[in-house]
Amino acid sequence: MSDPRTTAAPAVPAASQTTELAALTGRLQAHVRTLAGEIGERNVFHPQALRAAADYLRAQWASQGYQVVSQSYEADGVRSENLEVTLPGASQPGEIIVIGAHYDSVSGSPGANDNASGVAALLELSRALAQAKPARTVRFVAFVNEEAPFFDRGEMGSMVYAKAARARGDNIRLMVSLEMLGYYSDAPGSQRYPPLFGFFYPDRANFIGFVSNFASRRPLREWLQAFRSHSDFPAESLATFEFVPGVAWSDHLPFWREGYPALMVTDTAFYRYPHYHSHRDTPDQLNYPAIARVVMGLQAALTAMASRPGRSE
Ligand SMILES: [Zn+2]
Numbered sequence: 001m002s003d004p005r006t007t008a009a010p011a012v013p014a015a016s017q018t019t020e021l022a023a024l025t026g027r028l029q030a031h032v033r034t035l036a037g038e039i040g041e042r043n044v045f046h047p048q049a050l051r052a053a054a055d056y057l058r059a060q061w062a063s064q065g066y067q068v069v070s071q072s073y074e075a076d077g078v079r080s081e082n083l084e085v086t087l088p089g090a091s092q093p094g095e096i097i098v099i100g101a102h103y104d105s106v107s108g109s110p111g112a113n114d115n116a117s118g119v120a121a122l123l124e125l126s127r128a129l130a131q132a133k134p135a136r137t138v139r140f141v142a143f144v145n146e147e148a149p150f151f152d153r154g155e156m157g158s159m160v161y162a163k164a165a166r167a168r169g170d171n172i173r174l175m176v177s178l179e180m181l182g183y184y185s186d187a188p189g190s191q192r193y194p195p196l197f198g199f200f201y202p203d204r205a206n207f208i209g210f211v212s213n214f215a216s217r218r219p220l221r222e223w224l225q226a227f228r229s230h231s232d233f234p235a236e237s238l239a240t241f242e243f244v245p246g247v248a249w250s251d252h253l254p255f256w257r258e259g260y261p262a263l264m265v266t267d268t269a270f271y272r273y274p275h276y277h278s279h280r281d282t283p284d285q286l287n288y289p290a291i292a293r294v295v296m297g298l299q300a301a302l303t304a305m306a307s308r309p310g311r312s313e
Contacts, residue, residue, distance in 0.1 A: 024124060025292040031060075031120035032182075032283045035103070036112035043104045043147060044078040050144070053103050054081055057142050060123050061085045064130050066140075071164065075155035080144045082157045087129055089137035089306075094171050096137045097306050099125065100158065100251055101178040102146030105281075112283045113273055115146070118178035118265075121295050128299050134306035136173065143251050151249070158251035166258040174219045174305055175262035177252040181208065181294055182286035183273045192271045194244050205272035207234035208294045212252075212263040213242050219261050219305070226304035231297030233290070246271065265298065 035042070035053055042049040061068045066085035073080055089095060101118030105111025119142060126140040144157035153159070158177075165172060183205070185191075190205040210227070212220040217239035224237040242248045242256070246269060252262035270276040275285055 021292050025288045027124060028120045028291050029288045031123055032112055032116040035116035036110040037283045040110045041105050044076050045107055047078045057083050064127050073160055075145050082144055082161050083142045085126060085140050087138040089135055090133045091135045093137050096139060096170055096172045098139045098141055098172055098175040100141035100143050102143040102251055104144055104147055106147040106277050108279055109277055109281045112281050112286055113180045113182040114281055115180060117180060117182035117286060121178050121181050124295050125299055136306045138306050146251055159254040162254035162258045172260045175252055175255040175260055177250045177264045179250040179264050179266045180269045181267055181291050183267050184287045184290045190272060201236055207236045209266050209268050210237040210263055211247055212239045213256055214239055216261040216263055220263050223301050226301040227297045230300030233293045233297050
């Protein structure tokens with residue numbers, strides 16, 4: 001499962017691509033600074049900050065030309081909302097790709113990597129695709145209440161969303177959860193693993209990970225292939241048991257529960273990030289040029305999955 005290409009030297013990007021990357025890097029950093037720096041800890045215990053984060057998302061998506069839809073409900077007496085924008089499918093509008101990230105942060109943390117980095121990527125993917133005409137429908141969703149005490153409970157934003165999708169009979173062909181995309185290291189031994197996995201994967205934390213259960217291994221493989229064919233950023237994939245610690249710990253879990261294929265995009269969180277769920281998870285810890293390269297690869301993967309009717313069952 002480990003791919004030797006991950007250690008290949010990166011190609012030299014063309015000048016226009018360098019400019020594009022620099023601009024993307026700046027926008028990603030601005031999103032993270034606003035969410036984790038200015039707004040800070042955002043959850044039901046800090047409802048004003050949670051609302052400020054939602055308002056920021058709404059304003060960003062409105063400026064990209066999207067119509068923002070809110071799915072609102074109460075959690076512990078606090079109004080909570082998932083926010084969504086949609087790119088309608090040109091030829092297969094009933095086949096849906098959902099890509100999402102949670103915008104709340106865990107109690108006691110400003111949540112720069114967890115998960116302002118995922119939200120920043122989500123905002124830049126929607127911007128990049130705003131004028132696209134994919135075959136399938138693409139929904140960009142910002143989920144609320146992923147962190148404790150809501151994880152895997154009825155008030156978890158992605159659970160509310162996935163249950164409603166199943167009740168409507170939505171034909172979701174793939175759900176992708178963006179969960180912590182910001183921390184990388186080239187130091188030997190910087191990457192840790194659950195027991196046994198370290199024998200098969202690199203020991204340097206310089207790659208982006210794609211993770212799924214066994215049922216979603218086919219779309220996982222397609223996603224990895226599409227990413228690698230458009231990006232020289234190191235990428236690793238893992239399809240394994242849901243009980244392996246961390247594998248199910250994000251917004252893709254409720255989609256698995258509802259029988260939808262889903263995968264997680266992650267820097268592997270606590271397997272490499274020293275400031276996981278800490279007050280030190282601040283904007284200055286993240287590698288923005290690396291996130292930008294990851295986002296460009298994700299854009300290619302998302303575009304490929306959105307233009308493949310009939311695939312990825
Ligand atoms: Zn998280």
